[in-house]
Amino acid sequence: MTPSNLPGNRKSKWPVAVLGATGAVGQMFVRLLADHPWFELKELAASERSAGRKYGEVTRWLEGPPPPDLIMSRRIIACDPGLVSAPIVFSALDAVVAGEIEMGFAQAGKFVLSNAKNFRMESDVPLVIPEVNGDHLGLLECQRTKRGWSGAIVTNANCSATVAAVALAPLHQKFGIRQLFLSTMQAVSGAGYPGVPSLDILGNVIPFIADEEAKLEREMLKLLGSYEDGEVVSATFKVSAHTNRVPVEHGHTICMTIGFEERPSPEAAIQTMREWKGFPATAGLPTRPAHPLVVTEMPDRPQPKRDVNAGNGMTVTVGRVRRDAVLDLRMVALGHNTVRGAAGGSVLNAELLAANGAFDTA
Amino acid sequence: MTPSNLPGNRKSKWPVAVLGATGAVGQMFVRLLADHPWFELKELAASERSAGRKYGEVTRWLEGPPPPDLIMSRRIIACDPGLVSAPIVFSALDAVVAGEIEMGFAQAGKFVLSNAKNFRMESDVPLVIPEVNGDHLGLLECQRTKRGWSGAIVTNANCSATVAAVALAPLHQKFGIRQLFLSTMQAVSGAGYPGVPSLDILGNVIPFIADEEAKLEREMLKLLGSYEDGEVVSATFKVSAHTNRVPVEHGHTICMTIGFEERPSPEAAIQTMREWKGFPATAGLPTRPAHPLVVTEMPDRPQPKRDVNAGNGMTVTVGRVRRDAVLDLRMVALGHNTVRGAAGGSVLNAELLAANGAFDTA
């Protein structure tokens, strides 16, 4: 079968691998790649402990129908660039091990699409949400020069930072954010599996997620920064965040209060978000939703249970856009933390690279 | 039986009634008054529809062991001041009917301790959390003069406003709040019974509670206002709120970001909250907890499931007191919405009135 819609002159799908394929985010990668029009999931890599065993035997499949037998019966290989033949790898590795392994893959000439936090804030590593800052991929040139890697590392952001940045990008681009207060209500799937014990969260709220506020604050500024002269200049507004865990399966809800350089009315803000198209080169990418950002006027939305799957989990939904008595605007944003905020974001990054020709030699 | 610890020369408990006794807040009043050292629950009033029937027959008891048979078998009477003999009434009435009924009781010479929103913002009606602003009861003099009632109406505040005000009172008194951002995660019991449908909230967050943000903002300023020359002068800082419903049974959790006139360090703020004693005349009141405000240093607390019953539901717990990058401090407060934030608050108001001698002729 020859896919008809591959970018460039490409005749066959690119072979790809998933590192850390057995965990929660790894499973989401497998799901999104099992039938992808451009990528063919060739290899599943995980810890030494699982290597050699069948994927279906060591994976407790968490959600939805398990992938086809072809995948479930594949033997897991170790996360070793010498064993992985695919030139493109998606990393769902835990931060404890991701640093060294991902670097090894990049040195060995692989394109690493990483969901781990390790390299996100490195000045020569793109931290990308394609519609928001796809141009930041320009950093790869600098990365190769500086590190001497034949491969590359591209990262996607923390799940909360991603949802917030998609909602705020059009407003920041047009009106200039000056001050930002965030308060999140985050789903348990954000903590992986087994993750949050049920005794901690059933009927409860935990007003603390380790290191999350710091990640949210710093990644937001890089995401909304500008790419100039070969480097990313971070945004400079002030961010203040509370992050909370709530008994929701998927979907991070974020209450936002925003001060701008040029104060928009709620109507102007809504119009700006609705007219936003995102980074042009993302148009037509397979995983890009028709609308990366949707504004609802239903008074009690967005809600995780009802809006999380908008755009197959790639659309961020904003609601309750209203004036604020202290700053300028208040609004609520919601997005799917393991799709838009994790695996889906990485896949979209890879698609943008593919469309840009970055994989032409891969 | 002659209670030994009644205020003044009082020889017997004061007879009291509950208006709206069958609903969720009404049941909480019944629970708190079933065995109160100063008050004797004599009458249960509810809608005409229930009048004449036994309390236990028309009440779906929501929580904990039902009250004694003596109460469950009592006949409900209508909410008519001519039928209620008790001089002191606790009102758990819905706002739709509370206005007229409560006024009728006050005109008829009753002391009305109201949980309804109708009169809270009237300039001559005390909106009271005893430890925070017990001195606001001074408004009653003005109320009688102005309205010519032989009785009186005293209100307690919205549940979220109450939790926030207890946490903020000592800080405002010492450092002067300048700006306040709040984001709440509120329990379903705040919406009464049947209240929130399970299809709306299981595994979900609803980022909207009708009229709640406005109530929270305006009541907060009155609560933290000062009583001067016979009137209450509201606080003047700016408040901005997001209010959310979460799948928690009891306990409103509030994320706060605060700017002060005189910026305290987190340590100074913690010390100030810990040293706070509250309005002195509340010391020793039966329902007043030993500590109206507790600061925890456990990193992931307060949590509704684990802290809501502190001080029998009358203590507000604050945690995560930390610096803020935009304003001065961030912290999280939690309190029991139907105890401290509703029935328990009203009972404590009545106790303060009793201790002050307001009921001496009752």
Place this chain on the structure above:
Amino acid sequence: MTPSNLPGNRKSKWPVAVLGATGAVGQMFVRLLADHPWFELKELAASERSAGRKYGEVTRWLEGPPPPDLIMSRRIIACDPGLVSAPIVFSALDAVVAGEIEMGFAQAGKFVLSNAKNFRMESDVPLVIPEVNGDHLGLLECQRTKRGWSGAIVTNANCSATVAAVALAPLHQKFGIRQLFLSTMQAVSGAGYPGVPSLDILGNVIPFIADEEAKLEREMLKLLGSYEDGEVVSATFKVSAHTNRVPVEHGHTICMTIGFEERPSPEAAIQTMREWKGFPATAGLPTRPAHPLVVTEMPDRPQPKRDVNAGNGMTVTVGRVRRDAVLDLRMVALGHNTVRGAAGGSVLNAELLAANGAFDTA
């Protein structure tokens, strides 16, 4: 557009209406019919109170993306056969009003596909799960003769009875059930909207659903009965049920312990269920899943969260088939209560009627 796959010589879709379109089951009908290959959703009927208003205005859409604007902006009409032009109506009416209204529609010549309990146990009214007992539609002849209606009423069963009957039909047909013990754990959506208050079910189990055990027991016997000589002869085995409500959104889980006339081994039971094709005439119907009944060998399945959407909610999943120390077999069945057990079941009934030519004059 001329649909290509309509039964018989039919050239255009059949126009259909939904009665009670605004409630939870009504919404599910609207969802399933919004883009149906054989039926065109022409009319939305509801109570007088809603009549004349737009569907989208009076309907709090509960789940998933709302239907297209064409439907949301349609005016609701009253449930009056003189106002409804469609010859086929799906009834999601509450039992309190369903009896009279459905009878009126049948008298007026309409085919009524009813989800209400009112007529289910009438001897001349088919109670049908197509794959299980599609031949029971033969009762319609008797119904017309006896009642003189130009239309007809066909019912689908209670949601728990449906799930249980799909799981048990192949076993009963082959081995003859002798004794049956059921214990259900039912989702809140089974109670409609607003339905179960969150204060009753968050973190709780309610071991009682009004009238459910009786319905489950009696409908099961009619469903598994045989159609002989123009009438349905109910099955005669003994059924004993416990029915419980649990904090699950969709999906009824049923623990079953079964004694048979001819005791099968677990392996034989599994093979029988896997080989079961169901009533042959259902093959190829649009809403019929490829596999009405699936047996899983995963040790901790079926689970509502993970299996409820199998076959787009039309597949019943059985697991944990094992020997029983007292009777013969134990197993667990799970199905989607508002799809297979309500709206989807009615739509499949209509499809079978259409394929049989029952609507040829409609």
Place this chain on the structure above:
Amino acid sequence: MTPSNLPGNRKSKWPVAVLGATGAVGQMFVRLLADHPWFELKELAASERSAGRKYGEVTRWLEGPPPPDLIMSRRIIACDPGLVSAPIVFSALDAVVAGEIEMGFAQAGKFVLSNAKNFRMESDVPLVIPEVNGDHLGLLECQRTKRGWSGAIVTNANCSATVAAVALAPLHQKFGIRQLFLSTMQAVSGAGYPGVPSLDILGNVIPFIADEEAKLEREMLKLLGSYEDGEVVSATFKVSAHTNRVPVEHGHTICMTIGFEERPSPEAAIQTMREWKGFPATAGLPTRPAHPLVVTEMPDRPQPKRDVNAGNGMTVTVGRVRRDAVLDLRMVALGHNTVRGAAGGSVLNAELLAANGAFDTA
């Protein structure tokens, strides 16, 4: 302070230790023993990993207010009988290590009150619920003779078996159970901490708990067996169980269908349960509730959220006692799995031993 109500001539509390004090059941032991009238909690033992550290440092306190500082600051010791001085130890050890450690303590002369499953089915080890089969403690004589231990091991039963046995004991004693079908809905606290991942149980039911059905069936028969001539003769009726995990924090709910030798009416069954006093020697023990078994006639009770704390968690509540169409009776029982079904049960066992004089030399 000399407690006034110690059994016999005892002048001071017995010193006791908890093995496995940091886990969920261990914490419950600590809570119940922190202020016990007969026992003084002297030592906290846990794994080597925790030994030497303060209890409050290594224990994530799960529920309610943490114990007094005196306990939280105590140094943990290893589970070694040479290091534990208390003559009475409560074991909350995991079954993986409990066997060897508990045996070591018994050999070293300690009384071991064990919550682990390892010795429960040994013919010379009492498996005791004091009100149900307190006379089984007579096995200790046989145990000492046979094993040559100067100490002893007494076990309490699996949490589900305990709840079921308390509900069924009076009925079995009077009417003789012949057949028993059980279907449980068990709380997550039964799996310890971290236990059940929230991603597995939020909005879900898991119809499987490893080894639970077998434990429930076999322990039930030993619990309801009779002590004759120095040994326990198990009951001989047939038991069939389904065990399910539900999103409830505490409280196992059990649906029961029962066939008897002498068929009682529901009224007779209710009267029998209400009149049941339990093993006489338990009267007055500190942890024994006034009513070990309560029958409610509220139609939708018992419910875990509303009834689990009856009798401070030591009372089992039965409801919905009704006829069964297949066997004789159906009913629902509920009890607190970590109090009555675990730590509280062990403490009550120790109290019965103390009252019997078993600890006189301890």
